[in-house]
């Protein structure tokens with residue numbers, strides 16, 4: 001008899017965005033003709049940079065010609081792309097990352113969900129609260145949690161990210177083996193300083209733990225003093241891997257390309273306490289379960305690193321940051337405490353009331369969709385997340401409607 005993985009039964013009832021979709025659909029069904037301003041989901045709206053589109057279509061044309069056609073290739077990704085990544089995203093910033101340590105993939109979601117394949121079932125997993133749900137759910141599916149009670153899974157170590165710690169959790173007193181960190185953060189928009197990140201690297205080394213560092217929003221950092229990569233921190237190569245994506249950097253949410261850096265020094269330990277190379281394990285895992293990203297997509301991603309591509313991507317992220325500044329200043333002016341929106345496309349607003357209640361108020365009275373913070377974890381209660389990925393004019397209109405609704 002075919003039987004299910006019972007761990008799926010532990011997953012909390014409803015995925016945040018499907019719940020929002022359900023509620024929005026129910027409202028729209030009862031109010032036909034009401035136009036809603038979407039400031040919830042973090043999907044981009046601007047089209048691909050022209051540099052990427054040109055490279056993409058040239059590569060598609062190559063696939064239609066016998067001499068330049070390409071089939072299966074190394075699962076790690078094409079060297080032409082990995083070389084640009086190593087040089088531009090790491091070596092230029094003093095992070096000593098080699099081409100061979102970069103694995104191209106179809107998404108930071110896949111990589112951040114799949115990485116836990118490499119680890120024992122009985123390790124202690126530490127996750128931020130609030131959290132990008134993939135880190136949690138992928139470990140629940142793998143059987144590393146107990147039951148879901150009072151908004152948390154038993155067995156996980158939760159790293160509270162609150163106004164009191166500036167939404168950057170300090171290292172815990174307890175031991176953790178696998179730690180997920182994400183900066184600039186989704187959903188709080190918080191960024192981490194060099195010293196704060198160094199404290200986490202020191203913690204990981206001391207505990208022989210591993211940090212999975214998700215830098216999907218790195219392109220929004222504008223302060224040169226802030227670290228962009230965990231590998232800018234001394235000693236991080238032994239105890240961290242880093243995940244990045246072209247989704248928010250270059251508008252690839254529908255095109256799909258990302259990468260994970262697994263340094264050669266990075267190890268986890270066997271049952272006999274012997275160090276095992278995570279580079280070799282991840283390579284083995286990817287070779288078994290993944291067959292690479294398409295050639296045209298990798299050529300499109302390569303174009304991000306041309307002068308034109310860099311200019312276009314910068315203009316794109318500047319535009320979203322301009323939206324974020326509008327949202328942040330509007331809510332600050334209305335007296336709400338805000339985090340994020342400065343080196344991040346997300347603004348995290350303390351609403352002073354239950355977050356689904358605030359969501360409903362904005363939906364019904366302002367016709368604006370935001371994301372209730374409670375959906376990201378217990379520490380998100382009372383907050384909502386605004387996404388700056390929309391159209392400038394619509395966001396301006398949404399803000400005016402929110403102001404009117406909250407005044408009424």
Ligand code: PLP
Pocket residue numbers: 042106107108109110112132182186214216244245246247252253257258
């Ligand atoms: N990591 C974080 C923190 C995210 O917020 C997202 C998407 O919203 C992802 C990863 C997924 O990125 P990708 O589109 O590369 O799968």
